[in-house]
Amino acid sequence: MSSNLHPMLNVAIKAARAAGAIINRAALDVESVRISQKQINDFVTEVDHASEKIIIETLLTAYPGHGILAEESGKEYGAKDSEFVWIIDPLDGTTNFIHGFPVYCVSIALAVKGKIEQAVVYDPTRNDLFTATKGRGAYLNERRIRVSKRTQLKDCLISTGFPFRPGDNFKSYLNMMADVMQRTAGLRRPGAAALDLAYVAAGFTDGFFETGLSIWDVAAGSLLVTEAGGLVGNFTGEAEFLEQRECLAGNPRIYGQLVPILGKYSKFASAGDKAAVRQAAAADAPATDTQDTNEGAEAAEPAAPKADAAKGEDAPF
Numbered sequence: 001m002s003s004n005l006h007p008m009l010n011v012a013i014k015a016a017r018a019a020g021a022i023i024n025r026a027a028l029d030v031e032s033v034r035i036s037q038k039q040i041n042d043f044v045t046e047v048d049h050a051s052e053k054i055i056i057e058t059l060l061t062a063y064p065g066h067g068i069l070a071e072e073s074g075k076e077y078g079a080k081d082s083e084f085v086w087i088i089d090p091l092d093g094t095t096n097f098i099h100g101f102p103v104y105c106v107s108i109a110l111a112v113k114g115k116i117e118q119a120v121v122y123d124p125t126r127n128d129l130f131t132a133t134k135g136r137g138a139y140l141n142e143r144r145i146r147v148s149k150r151t152q153l154k155d156c157l158i159s160t161g162f163p164f165r166p167g168d169n170f171k172s173y174l175n176m177m178a179d180v181m182q183r184t185a186g187l188r189r190p191g192a193a194a195l196d197l198a199y200v201a202a203g204f205t206d207g208f209f210e211t212g213l214s215i216w217d218v219a220a221g222s223l224l225v226t227e228a229g230g231l232v233g234n235f236t237g238e239a240e241f242l243e244q245r246e247c248l249a250g251n252p253r254i255y256g257q258l259v260p261i262l263g264k265y266s267k268f269a270s271a272g273d274k275a276a277v278r279q280a281a282a283a284d285a286p287a288t289d290t291q292d293t294n295e296g297a298e299a300a301e302p303a304a305p306k307a308d309a310a311k312g313e314d315a316p317f
Helices: 007-027 046-062 094-098 170-181 193-202 215-227 252-265 271-284 290-300
Strands: 035-039 042-045 067-070 084-092 105-112 115-123 128-133 138-140 143-145 157-160 186-188 207-211 231-233 246-250
Touching: 007 046, 007 084, 007 105, 007 115, 007 128, 042 046, 042 094, 046 067, 046 084, 046 105, 067 215, 084 094, 084 193, 084 215, 105 193, 105 215, 115 193, 115 215, 128 193, 128 215, 138 193, 138 215, 157 170, 157 193, 170 186, 170 207, 170 252, 193 207, 193 215, 193 246, 207 252, 215 231, 215 246, 231 252, 246 252
Parallel strands: 067 084, 157 186, 157 207
Antiparallel strands: 035 042, 084 105, 105 115, 115 128, 128 138, 138 143, 207 246, 231 246
C-alpha cells in the first residue's frame, strides 16, 4: 500500500488483496469448490461468500460506521444510514471461475452521499490492481492509465456481456451485437463487467456495453473509466446510470459514436426509436412465426420507467 493514496482506498486495496488470496487458493483446486445456483445460469460459490466475508470484515474494522451493499449479503452488515456505503462484488465472473477460465476479479467501490469516490478492481490471476480516487486519476499497478485515443469506430475493439437469464431479450441483444460488430474491428465477451470497465479505463478496449447489470458490477469500474478520461452512462448517454441496469462506456469519441447505435435499444429510448426496433425485429422474423414475432415486439418495448423504478433491490441508498 502507498502512503500517497487516500486512506480509504488503501483499506479497500487491503480488502481486495485479502479476497484475491482466497480466490487464488481456491483456484488451485476449483473442482472441489462447492457451488450453488441462485437462478438459471447464475451461480454462487463458497469462494464468493468467503471473499465477501473478508472484505466486509476488513472494511468495517477500519470504518465501523460505514454502510455495506454487497452482492451476496446485501445490506445485512454495516450501518444502515451512513453517508458512506461500500459497494462490493466479491467475485465478478463466478461462472468463469468455476470453469477455471481465468477472467474474474474483485470489485470494491465507496459511495459518499450517492457518488462513487473510491474504486478498486483487482484481478487475482494476473495480480493487476486497478485503483481510482475521484479527482486523482486512475491507475494500474501504480501506473497512471488513460482511455484509448482511437477516434474511428471501425478501428475499435469493443467488449460486451451476453444475456443469460430467463426473460432476457436475446433477439434484441443479437440485433445490438450485429449493429456494433459490423462497425468495429471486433467484439469480445470476457465475462466480468468490472474488469471490462477497467480495461476500457486502461485503453485495452475502446468501449463496453451491457444490460442487466447490478450496481456492484459497475460502481468501481465506472469511476476508473471517468478518472481515466472516458465517459460512462446508459445507452442513451445519460450519466446517472448506476441503478438503471444498462451500461455504456468508452473513450469520449467512441462513446459518442456508440450512443446513436445503442440508444434505440435502451429502455429509456424514445417511442419512435422503440418502434423502429420493433419493425426491424418483425422484418427479421420468419413470416410463419407470428407468435414469436409478437412476443419479440413486446419484449423489445419494456414498460415506461417509473420515477422510482431504479430504486429496487440494487439501490444502495
